Amino acid sequence: MDNKQLTSLMPVAALILGVLLPGSVLAKEPALEKEHEYMVVANYPNNIHVIDLQTDQLYKSCELPDAFGPGVTQIAPDGKTAYILNNHYEDIYGVNLDNCEVTFHASMSLQKGERTKSIFSFAISADGNELYAVQNPTMLYRDHYRVQPPRLAVYDTGAGLNAKPIRTFPSPRQVTVMQTGDDGTLYMAGADIYKVDVNTGKVDVAIPSRNWQRPLYAPPDVLNAWPIQSPSKDFTILYTTAKFQDESYNLETADWIYGFMNVNLETGETETTDFGPLTEIYFTGIRSPKDPNLVYGVLNRLAKYDIKKKELVQAAELDHSYYCIAINHDGSKIYLGGTFNDVAIYNADSMEKLGNIQLPGGDMAISTSQIFIR
Amino acid sequence: MTIEGGQTLNTTALKPLGSGLLALAVALATQSSQAASEAEQIIQGKCLACHAQEGDQQWSRISHQRKTPEGWLMTIARMQIMHGLEISDEDRRMLVKYLADRQGLAPSETEGARYALERRLNTQESFESQGFTEMCARCHSGARVLLQRRPASEWEHLVHFHLGQWPTTEFQALARDRDWLDLALNKMVPELAETQPLDSEAWIAWQQQAEAPVAGDWTLAGHMPGKGNFHARMNVTSAEGEDQFTLTLTGEYADGTVLAGTGQAILYTGYEWRANIEINDQMMRQVFVLNDGQLNGRMFLRDQDEVGADVVAVRDAKGTSRILALQPSHIKAGSEAEISIVGTGLSGLPILGNGVDVVEVLSASPDLIRVRARASANGIGVSTPAVGAIEGERFVVYDRIAAVKVVPEFAVARIGGNGSSTPKVEARFEAEAWAAGPDGKPGTDDDYRIGMVPANWAVAPFNEVADADGDVRFSGQMNANTGVFTPAAAGPNPQRRMMTNNAGNLKVQATVQDGAQTLSAEGQMIVTVQRWNNPPIP
Numbered sequence: 058m059d060n061k062q063l064t065s066l067m068p069v070a071a072l073i074l075g076v077l078l079p080g081s082v083l084a085k086e087p088a089l090e091k092e093h094e095y096m097v098v099a100n101y102p103n104n105i106h107v108i109d110l111q112t113d114q115l116y117k118s119c120e121l122p123d124a125f126g127p128g129v130t131q132i133a134p135d136g137k138t139a140y141i142l143n144n145h146y147e148d149i150y151g152v153n154l155d156n157c158e159v160t161f162h163a164s165m166s167l168q169k170g171e172r173t174k175s176i177f178s179f180a181i182s183a184d185g186n187e188l189y190a191v192q193n194p195t196m197l198y199r200d201h202y203r204v205q206p207p208r209l210a211v212y213d214t215g216a217g218l219n220a221k222p223i224r225t226f227p228s229p230r231q232v233t234v235m236q237t238g239d240d241g242t243l244y245m246a247g248a249d250i251y252k253v254d255v256n257t258g259k260v261d262v263a264i265p266s267r268n269w270q271r272p273l274y275a276p277p278d279v280l281n282a283w284p285i286q287s288p289s290k291d292f293t294i295l296y297t298t299a300k301f302q303d304e305s306y307n308l309e310t311a312d313w314i315y316g317f318m319n320v321n322l323e324t325g326e327t328e329t330t331d332f333g334p335l336t337e338i339y340f341t342g343i344r345s346p347k348d349p350n351l352v353y354g355v356l357n358r359l360a361k362y363d364i365k366k367k368e369l370v371q372a373a374e375l376d377h378s379y380y381c382i383a384i385n386h387d388g389s390k391i392y393l394g395g396t397f398n399d400v401a402i403y404n405a406d407s408m409e410k411l412g413n414i415q416l417p418g419g420d421m422a423i424s425t426s427q428i429f430i431r
Numbered sequence: 432m433t434i435e436g437g438q439t440l441n442t443t444a445l446k447p448l449g450s451g452l453l454a455l456a457v458a459l460a461t462q463s464s465q466a467a468s469e470a471e472q473i474i475q476g477k478c479l480a481c482h483a484q485e486g487d488q489q490w491s492r493i494s495h496q497r498k499t500p501e502g503w504l505m506t507i508a509r510m511q512i513m514h515g516l517e518i519s520d521e522d523r524r525m526l527v528k529y530l531a532d533r534q535g536l537a538p539s540e541t542e543g544a545r546y547a548l549e550r551r552l553n554t555q556e557s558f559e560s561q562g563f564t565e566m567c568a569r570c571h572s573g574a575r576v577l578l579q580r581r582p583a584s585e586w587e588h589l590v591h592f593h594l595g596q597w598p599t600t601e602f603q604a605l606a607r608d609r610d611w612l613d614l615a616l617n618k619m620v621p622e623l624a625e626t627q628p629l630d631s632e633a634w635i636a637w638q639q640q641a642e643a644p645v646a647g648d649w650t651l652a653g654h655m656p657g658k659g660n661f662h663a664r665m666n667v668t669s670a671e672g673e674d675q676f677t678l679t680l681t682g683e684y685a686d687g688t689v690l691a692g693t694g695q696a697i698l699y700t701g702y703e704w705r706a707n708i709e710i711n712d713q714m715m716r717q718v719f720v721l722n723d724g725q726l727n728g729r730m731f732l733r734d735q736d737e738v739g740a741d742v743v744a745v746r747d748a749k750g751t752s753r754i755l756a757l758q759p760s761h762i763k764a765g766s767e768a769e770i771s772i773v774g775t776g777l778s779g780l781p782i783l784g785n786g787v788d789v790v791e792v793l794s795a796s797p798d799l800i801r802v803r804a805r806a807s808a809n810g811i812g813v814s815t816p817a818v819g820a821i822e823g824e825r826f827v828v829y830d831r832i833a834a835v836k837v838v839p840e841f842a843v844a845r846i847g848g849n850g851s852s853t854p855k856v857e858a859r860f861e862a863e864a865w866a867a868g869p870d871g872k873p874g875t876d877d878d879y880r881i882g883m884v885p886a887n888w889a890v891a892p893f894n895e896v897a898d899a900d901g902d903v904r905f906s907g908q909m910n911a912n913t914g915v916f917t918p919a920a921a922g923p924n925p926q927r928r929m930m931t932n933n934a935g936n937l938k939v940q941a942t943v944q945d946g947a948q949t950l951s952a953e954g955q956m957i958v959t960v961q962r963w964n965n966p967p968i969p
Binding site (some may be wrong): 150174200202233277278279357376 | 481482483491492588590591592594595596598599601602604607608609610611612923929930931
């Protein structure tokens with residue numbers, strides 16, 4: 058371990074040794090309970106919080122090493138380890154949620170003179186044994202920079218605090234969020250939604266996006282920063298597009314449309330589905346695990362759409378903007394995170410607000426919140 | 432929101448060029464070659480830690496670019512902020528001067544982009560190249576790019592620097608829907624190398640130009656929105672240091688406010704005039720072009736740069752007579768008004784135009800003639816005034832105002848203060864009067880501009896959303912008399928819907944009284960959030 062890593066891990070090490078650090082007042086105990094439903098979310102200065110969804114109370118908080126941001130999280134299939142992309146997009150950590158211990162660390166940069174960022178881009182295999190990240194390296198030479206081709210790096214999640222890739226493959230550029238299918242396939246969102254064989258590195262298109270061939274449709278615009286692990290096991294990617302009236306391709310008369318691309322992570326089934334008119338922007342959306350015909354979206358309002366009817370069913374006004382949506386496993390409650398340091402809870406049926414959970418620390422910013430069962 | 436605007440280089444700590452020049456410039460040599468050799472020593476000592484010597488006075492990267500003084504300042508500041516360069520302010524000033532002189536832009540190469548240097552931050556940019564607009568002007572002003580010259584290899588370095596330093600660049604809106612890096616390297620680099628090449632005839636020609644005289648006495652004429660016209664005299668004296676000067680300025684606004692102060696100036700590249708001058712206890716900055724014995728540009732508050740004046744100045748020189756400005760430059764038929772003619776070498780009888788009688792010459796000097804004038808109805812239209820044998824500028828006699836425009840038609844104000852790192856940015860509006868012209872119909876080609884006239888100012892919700900959100904109540908205050916809008920405090924406002932900040936979308940309404948008739952005009956103002964990243968070239 059080099060000095061940088063040693064220093065960066067100091068706060069955690071100090072806690073474990075029982076040294077009282079100023080500001081280190083977060084509770085690292087108790088362990089999570091089996092079969093229990095929780096939510097994690099990260100915030101400034103660099104915390105990860107666990108919320109008990111039976112009581113909707115803050116259950117515990119862990120301090121993380123290094124700097125916060127972007128706070129993209131992924132929960133291991135066993136519900137014990139939370140992985141987080143942090144330190145200005147440059148490091149992925151694994152945290153044992155039972156005791157707040159950092160058990161995994163991978164620096165995205167793999168060689169001297171390289172600065173590498175992962176842009177919201179990592180996932181855990183269905184068996185929990187591997188972690189995948191798309192890395193965007195730049196070589197920092199003495200008087201100039203040179204952007205390098207991106208790579209898909211595969212890590213053994215048991216590799217500890219100085220994990221190095223066990224395999225690397227070339228990756229397309231502009232890849233962001235990713236999820237893994239039950240069959241081991243890696244799905245990643247880029248110019249198209251790719252389907253990757255993690256053993257050979259072979260990249261195929263699962264769902265065409267930039268290159269879709271939908272008659273009278275403009276190419277979509279896709280914002281992808283929150284890789285939500287949904288209870289319905291859907292990898293859902295929102296898009297906005299315009300559908301022209303005819304082949305004159307007149308934008309003035311075109312319909313503006315919201316839709317989603319979706320991979321069913323259990324079956325590998327894919328779809329591209331318009332769900333309503335584009336009237337406002339959502340940063341994230343999620344499908345109901347209770348009713349597959351419902352999709353929710355959030356930014357300045359929490360909105361619910363009937364997918365078949367392609368119409369807005371209901372919208373709830375919010376106290377402030379929220380970036381990241383999550384829904385519990387029975388589909389009854391929606392949890393909104395991101396922006397400030399409060400999580401808002403809504404009844405998924407009535408869309409009534411049920412309450413807020415205040416978090417210690419600062420803004421969640423663009424952290425991904427995840428709901429999981431330990 | 433950090434994704435859309437993920438580029439957060441914080442250069443707010445940068446002070447504009449030339450601050451405290453005199454205090455720190457005592458040891459600077461006056462000989463150009465001596466200064467150059469000192470600058471080269473600084474490069475040897477500071478820059479070659481990373482840059483490579485390529486030959487005599489040739490260094491990697493450095494020697495393959497041309498920029499404005501502000502451009503070079505930003506480059507060196509970036510080396511400090513991002514790459515660990517440690518350099519004194521004095522050495523940095525020396526380098527900026529050396530580089531701007533040796534690798535600057537010809538005056539013609541800055542045309543069309545000077546608004547950025549002059550801090551006219553309300554400028555709405557528009558470029559023919561859609562690629563340029565979406566690739567470059569998406570995150571910063573296009574002017575920042577237009578004020579640089581590089582060969583293809585250096586534009587290519589710039590692409591790699593951008594994506595390496597701000598890796599989300601290729602993931603943002605207007606980038607994530609296309610193959611950004613390929614377009615940047617294979618479309619944008621050739622385009623920029625063609626439109627803004629390192630080598631140009633204009634630059635070669637400019638370097639052959641003889642040095643223009645600067646020291647001496649100057650007459651200034653200016654106009655500041657929210658305050659009015661002014662005229663002044665400025666004495667420029669050579670100071671220690673290459674192309675450095677001390678200034679003394681005295682003058683007055685049309686409303687009688689005295690304008691007086693002293694400061695320092697530096698001339699870069701033979702024509703880029705930059706001065707800091709403390710006027711009435713406020714530091715003002717001059718960003719002028721020296722051309723043909725005239726200075727043109729903008730003078731503004733250094734720490735509140737939306738408050739500023741368009742300025743033109745002329746240097747007294749034997750045999751030079753010039754009319755710079757008439758203040759005011761219009762009069763209503765049938766009325767009497769006091770008119771100031773500002774210029775240099777003025778002598779002889781002032782003639783304002785047909786049908787305008789100079790009733791009385793109130794005072795006369797070579798730089799300022801003040802007269803009382805009376806206009807009759809038979810002189811309606813635009814004339815070129817004269818003083819003695821010289822003619823210049825324009826003077827308007829009108830009988831009625833046919834139309835009024837709000838200037839600027841669209842403006843941006845910014846919330847600020849309230850303990851945040853960024854002060855409020857005001858918006859300043861003026862009412863511009865137009866006459867219908869000979870055909871009596873407004874909106875036709877023969878309309879002519881009368882000039883700025885007093886108005887009563889108000890704001891209103893721009894649309895239903897602004898109305899519902901109470902933007903008029905929350906976003907700030909319009910001064911009914913001056914047209915100056917002061918935005919509200921920064922930060923989330925718990926009183927507003929969704930705790931939003933005091934942003935707003937407002938109609939700007941001017942009401943002008945012209946005799947018995949009342950005219951009105953409308954503009955738009957967006958009151959928005961702070962400009963967090965505010966380098967010398969936006």
